[in-house]
Amino acid sequence: MSETIKLHYDVDGENFESAGQASHSVKKSLRQLGMSPDVIRKVAIAMYEGEINMVIHANGGVADVEVGDDDITIILKDQGPGIPNIELAMQEGYSTAKDNIRALGFGAGMGLPNMKKYTDDMKIDTVIGVGTTITMKVNI
Amino acid sequence: MEYNHSVSLELEKCRGCTTCLKRCPTEAIRIRDGHAVISKDRCIDCGECIKVCPYNAKKSVNDDLSVIKNYKYPIALPAPSLYGQFDNMENIGYIIRGLKEIGFADVYEVACAAELVSAYTRQYIKRKDIKKPIISSACPAIVRMISMNYPSLCENIMPILPPVDIAARLARQKAKEEHPELSDSDIGVIFISPCPAKVSYVKNDFAGERNFIDAVVSIRDVYFRLIDVMNRMREEPEETTEAGMIGIGWASTGGESTAIFNERYLAADGIENCIRVLDQIDNEDIKNIDFVELNACNGGCVGGAMTVANAYIAQARLQALKRYLPVSPNRPASEWIPDEFFNENVLEYRPYNPLSDDYKTARRMMKDIQSITENLPKLDCGSCGAPTCMAFAEDIVKGETTADECTVIMRRLFHEQLAKYKENSLFDKLKPSAGQDNKEN
Numbered sequence: 080m081s082e083t084i085k086l087h088y089d090v091d092g093e094n095f096e097s098a099g100q101a102s103h104s105v106k107k108s109l110r111q112l113g114m115s116p117d118v119i120r121k122v123a124i125a126m127y128e129g130e131i132n133m134v135i136h137a138n139g140g141v142a143d144v145e146v147g148d149d150d151i152t153i154i155l156k157d158q159g160p161g162i163p164n165i166e167l168a169m170q171e172g173y174s175t176a177k178d179n180i181r182a183l184g185f186g187a188g189m190g191l192p193n194m195k196k197y198t199d200d201m202k203i204d205t206v207i208g209v210g211t212t213i214t215m216k217v218n219i
Numbered sequence: 220m221e222y223n224h225s226v227s228l229e230l231e232k233c234r235g236c237t238t239c240l241k242r243c244p245t246e247a248i249r250i251r252d253g254h255a256v257i258s259k260d261r262c263i264d265c266g267e268c269i270k271v272c273p274y275n276a277k278k279s280v281n282d283d284l285s286v287i288k289n290y291k292y293p294i295a296l297p298a299p300s301l302y303g304q305f306d307n308m309e310n311i312g313y314i315i316r317g318l319k320e321i322g323f324a325d326v327y328e329v330a331c332a333a334e335l336v337s338a339y340t341r342q343y344i345k346r347k348d349i350k351k352p353i354i355s356s357a358c359p360a361i362v363r364m365i366s367m368n369y370p371s372l373c374e375n376i377m378p379i380l381p382p383v384d385i386a387a388r389l390a391r392q393k394a395k396e397e398h399p400e401l402s403d404s405d406i407g408v409i410f411i412s413p414c415p416a417k418v419s420y421v422k423n424d425f426a427g428e429r430n431f432i433d434a435v436v437s438i439r440d441v442y443f444r445l446i447d448v449m450n451r452m453r454e455e456p457e458e459t460t461e462a463g464m465i466g467i468g469w470a471s472t473g474g475e476s477t478a479i480f481n482e483r484y485l486a487a488d489g490i491e492n493c494i495r496v497l498d499q500i501d502n503e504d505i506k507n508i509d510f511v512e513l514n515a516c517n518g519g520c521v522g523g524a525m526t527v528a529n530a531y532i533a534q535a536r537l538q539a540l541k542r543y544l545p546v547s548p549n550r551p552a553s554e555w556i557p558d559e560f561f562n563e564n565v566l567e568y569r570p571y572n573p574l575s576d577d578y579k580t581a582r583r584m585m586k587d588i589q590s591i592t593e594n595l596p597k598l599d600c601g602s603c604g605a606p607t608c609m610a611f612a613e614d615i616v617k618g619e620t621t622a623d624e625c626t627v628i629m630r631r632l633f634h635e636q637l638a639k640y641k642e643n644s645l646f647d648k649l650k651p652s653a654g655q656d657n658k659e660n
Contacts, residue, residue: 082582082583082586083582084582084585084586084589085589099498099499099502102498102502103498106368106501107572108585110368110570110572110573111572111573111574111581111585111613112573112574112578112581112582112585113570113573113574113575113576113578113581116370116371116568119370120370120371120501123501123502124502124503127502127504128502146582187506193503
């Protein structure tokens with residue numbers, strides 16, 4: 080067993096323009112580690128959707144990526160309002176994004192469904208008023 | 220196969236400043252032993268460093284114009300951006316006449332082939348079996364960037380050959396039809412290029428067996444020869460352009476896209492903007508777009524590093540030049556796209572930066588990079604010769620440089636040593652304890 084690589088990113092909730100930067104950096108690191116294009120793509124999309132969600136709904140948060148022997152774990156943690164109905168939120172097209180966000184082309188209701196689609200495992204821990212932690216795994 | 224680049228350095232002119240280092244979009248440059256060194260693996264020949272170098276130490280490597288003499292029947296293939304280089308010129312015919320006067324036997328405008336490519340693109344885009352959005356293949360710097368960094372977008376690259384290749388094929392065909400006495404080696408197809416990326420594209424045989432270009436010269440070199448002969452022309456030339464608004468429009472950003480007659484397009488320029496767009500396509504976050512035109516240079520090809528005029532001034536001149544031209548006088552004979560107009564080579568993902576082929580070694584190296592970066596000043600000053608502190612840490616781990624190249628850390632160490640020296644200084648011990656008082660007494 081070799082060492083697990085830990086990557087940490089702060090997702091700035093104040094600055095919508097910077098959304099997507101963590102995903103961009105992760106891609107570079109995974110390329111350096113020699114990951115297959117397929118794995119890079121899955122992680123990058125899951126991260127990207129998660130980042131956007133944290134910016135839209137939770138005023139930012141933190142993203143941690145752990146690259147292990149057999150899989151990559153992505154942990155997205157925010158102190159936002161929490162998700163009241165996970166089942167509903169997982170439905171494609173369901174979104175609680177405000178109109179001004181939708182005007183920017185976000186809030187299509189594909190965030191969580193895409194995160195699930197592109198990862199091999201996904202767990203959502205959410206507490207109303209406290210925050211949400213999403214843990215995803217992509218097998219290598 | 221070794222990749223042939225078209226950006227090179229004149230060692231004696233380079234002062235080892237950090238201007239190009241900081242502007243290179245792929246972090247391909249390092250300063251070593253007081254001058255810039257370009258990594259062959261990372262360079263995409265975008266020409267950004269040529270444009271920003273304050274000492275003109277970077278240059279493009281292309282064929283000299285004297286290459287014309289090597290052929291009995293040299294044909295000029297002017298890129299449409301050439302037409303925007305001249306002030307107070309109302310008729311493209313002057314350029315075509317001028318090219319003949321400086322030694323070309325014939326001229327085949329790339330803009331004509333561009334109109335065919337636009338027509339074929341309109342056909343191709345309707346296909347159901349293709350991956351969208353289609354990304355234009357016209358800018359080789361972008362294509363190379365995709366092959367290095369965006370594995371999942373390699374399939375999105377337009378498979379129809381770019382206009383220059385089609386122009387080369389048709390020019391050669393035309394020469395043979397008009398002059399059956401010419402042998403293959405008599406004909407020289409010479410492309411007049413706005414940028415080093417297109418030079419590399421030809422030199423590295425991107426189009427494989429379908430490359431019919433024999434040499435590539437720069438717009439800059441041709442410009443200075445042309446301006447001389449054009450200034451001496453007293454009569455309106457007989458020659459006229461055979462291209463229309465669409466073909467000439469390809470010279471600047473948006474020209475290629477608007478020619479697909481479909482509003483579902485995206486056109487961007489400037490390498491940093493293009494990277495952002497590619498990231499967003501890669502994240503599947505761009506919807507309802509069929510066609511993407513990306514130009515590494517600001518303004519499009521008119522902004523190439525081998526042009527003379529400012530990109531936006533050239534663009535304004537082109538607008539005036541195409542004003543009364545027909546929309547698209549060059550049209551394909553049929554809707555069916557000939558096989559030979561497709562690139563035989565599918566773009567392959569060729570990552571340039573894996574730390575090691577062995578996953579465990581790569582992880583250990585990344586761990587080292589992380590801990591070294593933690594201890595670096597994070598000023599990204601470039602004094603060590605790397606563009607960022609993180610790139611410096613990578614270079615240390617790869618054994619390409621050593622930590623003592625960091626001037627900030629060395630300065631800190633120096634001050635620490637100096638402080639220690641002051642504390643324990645032999646001089647302090649040699650001073651009389653009463654100091655100044657002794658002197659006064």
